[in-house]
Amino acid sequence: MRTTSGRRVGAACVLALLAAAAGAQADPSVAVSRAEGRLLHRRVPDVPLHLADGRTVPLSSLWQDKPLLVTFFYRNCHGICSPFLAWIRNAVREDDGLGRNYRILALSFGEQDTVADMRSQGEALGIDDPDWLFAIADREALARVIEALEFWYRPDPATGQYDHTALLVAVEDGRVKRALVGGAGFAERFPVMARELRGEFIRSYAVPAQTAWRCFSFDPVTGRVSVDWGLLILQTAWRCFSFDPVTGRVSVDWGLLILGLPTLTAMTVTFGIFRRGPRRR
């Protein structure tokens, strides 16, 4: 009897663990760097674009009916542009959401690029989809978009090339919904971004060690929270509770102490005032 009961308990525990694991699978978390976090909910300016097929359309027309993924490149890039575009192409094919859940705009920031270059870029990548668009924009219009999305590039006179970052931004209703800056972790993060564009809720947390003077440091590999310098100088990372994306646990953070600070102050003040006892009757 006891054995049967013990087995039932054990089976229930295993089932609970499996359910928790399945839940974790269904509800992934995503790390958001400071650079990416800054872009969230930012409004993207509506500027005219010259598409590869010769049409001129407002940027806003591209996010009217579905979210828009925006990336930057230039045709003559010897660096990351073509590999990055190819990687997006492959990730999109694997996701199978192009046209249904989102469309893509590859916007050139090369000063010499023409509409014909846009066509040739599409052909070079083997992309022939009406929801994958290549475009150029006038200098002023381009500058507005680049400024809004904090895309960084710098011409290198020695090589005639540009130093620049890799950026993929998801725009919904004219505002940035998610951004991927830099190349690291794209393979794992794009599917999560695609799920978010399908309307799923994706939890996010700040990438550890990017903010100076945090009160506590979080190590996503070990799931450990350790005391940081910020605890001493009370910088901005005051949170009531820290969320551990690995274990899913919520733990008390420095903010709660601030919340408790008024209570502690009141207790100290009260006992201080009443310490001497009544002086008159």
Next chain:
Amino acid sequence: MLEQTTVHTTHTNTYPDVVGALEAAPEARATTMPATLSTIRHWMVISAALFVILALLGICMRLIQGDVLPGEQSWFYPLMTLHGDGMAGLWFVAAMACATEALRKHVRASNAVAVFALAGTVVGVALLLVSVLVGRFAAGWYFLYPLPLHGEWPAWSAVTFLLSLTVLGATWLIWSLDMLRAVAERYSLPHALGWHYLRGESEPAIPPAVIIVTVSMIVNVVALVAGVVTLVLFYFQLLTGSPVDALLMKNLTFLFGHTLVNLAMYLALAAVYDALPAYAGRPWKANKIVAISWNSVLLIVLLAYFHHLYMDFVQPGTLQYIGQIASYAASLPAAIVTIFGALLLVYHAPMRWTLASVLFFLGLMGWAIGGIGAVIDSTIVANVRLHNTLWVPAHFHTYMLAGFAMIAGYFYHCGRRSADVDLAAESVGAYQAVILNWLVAGACGFLAMFYLGGAYSVPRRYAVYPVELAHGTAYALWAGAFAAVFLIAAVLCLIEVMASWRKEAAVGEERPAGHPTPIGAPAAAHADH
């Protein structure tokens, strides 16, 4: 005006103005000392003026929502900010002034701090007026982070608004600390909190007002320090540009704001505890139940604010449940102890129904009704429907109007005592009865429109209602009309209150022959005059 007074710790001066106080008095060790400067009259004038102005702004808001003032829609949110912040602050300072006055016969607060509180409040209100009326600051009275820093108003108006709160917060903190100091001079902490009643002891007799004010001042320090931390974090972001945790800011803001408005009600109750026995002819004594209930407030009121964060999914679920439990528990001292206590005080008592005592009773009734509305809203399953609907302003406007009644009643009570009028000889005159009826009618209609709007899911904080919420426009229009009736009655009532300070004022009717004298022990009754 500095006065001399005799202070004892006896039933006589603990419960002056009541039958049996002299008989119950044991021998007392008397000392003579100067009484605290009374600023109640100044507070009355300031409060009355601000109340009328702020109520007018509120009526304007409802008329804008009712589509009567379409050209003023851009003013809706600045008005909402000024009306909300102003009324919450006004209610607090007026209640604080009443509680301070109620304690004058028991403890000696600092005269300098009393004047400082008046001056600091006036400066803070002036800054608030500049911020809203000139700078069109419109972040609402919650000034919920990060809205004040991201609105369409100029940055200086946000800074002025924050400075206004800083001045008011610092002033009230010093005022509260001085009240605590004054209580500490006379009572030990266990006595001031009535802990000896828990041990079954009945001496020394502590007036309930002292227990309530001590509890309120301790909690007030928590609230105001939370407000200071909130403001420091706002300034921190203004100076460094570094963002602050939004969840932390929301917790701090409501720990400050929700607690402060709760305390305003508790302080007004302290005044009622002090004055109502004078009309009932019975003492309203502290006992074990009173001590337990008001000490429980110390903890409960600090946790109840969690119900403001039900919709914040990042707030840990445990705190949401704590919020619901604490919100329910907060009604215990209110409903069981104070309201039933007041009913028992009045029941079969030689009650004198004057303008003051009727207003006290109406205030307690409003508190009970508003409390039921609040408990419904703090229930999580109901809050899912009622959150941010007009139900929320419905319940806190009920509280506010209850507060108006209690505070106006206490001002009137102070006026009559200052005029050396025999309270036993007074009753509600015909003119005052008419005012009271219109006051109640206007308030009921005004509040009913809020409750109906909430029940029919009309959202709050909408300057203009879309077609789908057209019924909200009708409610707003009617609410504006009822509020106007209330305001006219309130102005007439306030004129009566002001007139009550005149020594020659003849109020009420003649005392019927043979009617029992509710105010016994006249020497004790005027011991502090």
